[in-house]
Structure formats: structure tokens, C-alpha cells
Amino acid sequence: MNDRFETLAQQLRDDGHKLTQPRAAILHALLQTATPLSPAEIQERGQTYCADLGLVTVYRTLELLEGMQIVRAVHVADNCHGYALSTPGHTHHLVCERCHAVVEIEGCGLGEFLDSLAARTGYQITGHWLEISGLCANCQRNN
Amino acid sequence: MNDRFETLAQQLRDDGHKLTQPRAAILHALLQTATPLSPAEIQERGQTYCADLGLVTVYRTLELLEGMQIVRAVHVADNCHGYALSTPGHTHHLVCERCHAVVEIEGCGLGEFLDSLAARTGYQITGHWLEISGLCANCQRNN
DNA sequence: TCTCGTATTGAAAACGTTTTTCAGTTATAG
DNA sequence: CTATAACTGAAAAACGTTTTCAATACGAGA
Numbered sequence: 001m002n003d004r005f006e007t008l009a010q011q012l013r014d015d016g017h018k019l020t021q022p023r024a025a026i027l028h029a030l031l032q033t034a035t036p037l038s039p040a041e042i043q044e045r046g047q048t049y050c051a052d053l054g055l056v057t058v059y060r061t062l063e064l065l066e067g068m069q070i071v072r073a074v075h076v077a078d079n080c081h082g083y084a085l086s087t088p089g090h091t092h093h094l095v096c097e098r099c100h101a102v103v104e105i106e107g108c109g110l111g112e113f114l115d116s117l118a119a120r121t122g123y124q125i126t127g128h129w130l131e132i133s134g135l136c137a138n139c140q141r142n143n
Numbered sequence: 144m145n146d147r148f149e150t151l152a153q154q155l156r157d158d159g160h161k162l163t164q165p166r167a168a169i170l171h172a173l174l175q176t177a178t179p180l181s182p183a184e185i186q187e188r189g190q191t192y193c194a195d196l197g198l199v200t201v202y203r204t205l206e207l208l209e210g211m212q213i214v215r216a217v218h219v220a221d222n223c224h225g226y227a228l229s230t231p232g233h234t235h236h237l238v239c240e241r242c243h244a245v246v247e248i249e250g251c252g253l254g255e256f257l258d259s260l261a262a263r264t265g266y267q268i269t270g271h272w273l274e275i276s277g278l279c280a281n282c283q284r285n286n
Numbered sequence: 287t288c289t290c291g292t293a294t295t296g297a298a299a300a301c302g303t304t305t306t307t308c309a310g311t312t313a314t315a316g
Numbered sequence: 317c318t319a320t321a322a323c324t325g326a327a328a329a330a331c332g333t334t335t336t337c338a339a340t341a342c343g344a345g346a
Contacts, residue, residue: 018313054325094266103264109256121246122280123237131272137265161342197296
């Protein structure tokens, strides 16, 4: 966890940016979550590390981190954007509709499909976003 | 085109809703586009058919149509929600990052993968969201 | 065809999220 | 330690969306 933070911090410096307390707080908040967070949630959690972290700074920092591909914006149902650290590998999420528990999934068996799609449409495919919803074992029992 | 409109109009009536001029205008606007439109765009185009179509009405009508599964909300890069007529069946979207052209895709070859996922995680899978991004043929050329 | 009740409408205002502005502060190179 | 440019928070502006409310238009029934 701490290694991961140091790596990100270094990445910032290497890119010519300062590692400020607000930014460190935001990174810590993001490192501690598995599910995407809204800017407001990030502010709230980040204030554990930097008491007067402003929402404006959260927006600016997310923009910066997104540009560096450290975070990615994902679509979430209600309030549209959440942010999560992009994981090195290729993962997707399986989310419980009831309790919002999240299972990370490696791979998706979509490779062949995407290849044929590229051939058929002439598009050069650069990425995809897959989110699967369902009921986790617990919530199935308590239905 | 006109058949399609009549079908939708009838669907509204069958569901106990009135076919008003604003609603007709919105349907016409949606029928004439291949790519998702934002509420503001729908208002703008709809005003060709109903001069004083209000934005509020666009929102309300989209909510109604979405509930009837006549339109569906899709995620678009910048301003998050666009609306397009949903085609019957199970479709996903392939969206150009540059010009936002949209190709509708039938099926996704995800069935087997989801089955094995359910077995592995104990989740009862109820749905999934897949959106693919890339560069369309045109934008590849003008890169 | 006309009348009437109700669903539906537009304007205004409220609301939440995101962006801009600006003066003060902080990280870091030297 | 100092200088300075990047960075910050607060306030206000600018969005997109929702709510409220009085006025209107649709369409069922006479």
C-alpha cells in the first residue's frame, strides 16, 4: 500500500508536479477504496489526511491524475462520474445491486469478439468498459 | 419512418398517456438521429416541430419514454447522458472517441463468460453494461 | 361536435455539481 | 534559507437537472 503511494508520488514529481498535502490526501483516499468515488466522497475521505481539503482541489487533482492515466472516470448509475485508481492489469467489476459489494474480475473473454468487431466496423478499438450487476450470495438469501 | 412514429404514438396511448405536440416533437427529433442526443439538443431539434418546446418537458418526456423502454440513456464522454431510441433486442454501443459517432452492436458473446462468472462468485447475474470506445475510420484518417 | 376533467405544459425558482476567478500559501530548486 | 512558480481555498459564476405552480391542451364521453 505504501509502496503504491510512493510510486504514484514519484510519478507526479517525474511529471513536474508538486506533491502537496491535498494531493497526497486524495491519493490516500483513492488507494483505500475498491469502488469508484464521487469527487465529494473523495473530499470527505481525504479530509482524514488533510483537514481543510477543498472540493475545488479535488476536481483539479482528478483532472491532473486522469491526464496522467493514474485515475480513470467511470460511469456510475446515479451521479454519473466516479473515480477510482486504474489498476495495472485489465479488470472489471461485478457489483451487487442490493449491497453494492464489489468483486474485481480479471479478464473478460472479450478479445476475440472485439477483434471481429474491429474488422466489421473499421473502428480502431482503444478500450472498453464492462460492468456487471447482480445479487451477491448474501443478498440472494435475504431476498 | 412515419410507421415507426405511429407505432410509438400508439404505444404511448396504449399505456394511458396523451400524445401531445411536445411529445410528438421529441419523438420526431429522436427518430431523425443515429447518435445519442443531450436533452438540450433534443429541445433544439424538437423546436422544428413544436416551436415553444420547453427543456423541462424534454426531461419529463425522456423519463417517461425511458420507463417505457422506448429510449435508453447511454453514457457519452463529456456531458454524461445522451438519449437515443433503443432498438429492440440486446445491444451495446461502440463510440468514437473523437467525433462521438455511434455504432450499435447486436449481442456481445459474453454469455459463456457470465455463466462461468456466476458459478465462480456465487452471484446471480442480472445484467451488464458494455461500452466500447475507439476511433472510427474517418477519425483514423484525420489523425 | 362540444364540454369537461385530468394529464400535461412552460416559466420561474430551487438545487447540486462543476468551473472560473483571485489573492494568499506552500513546495521545491538553487 | 530564499525566491518563485505552482498550487491552494473561498466565493462566485456557470452549468445541468428537478421541483413548484398556475395555465393549457388532450381526448373521453355526451
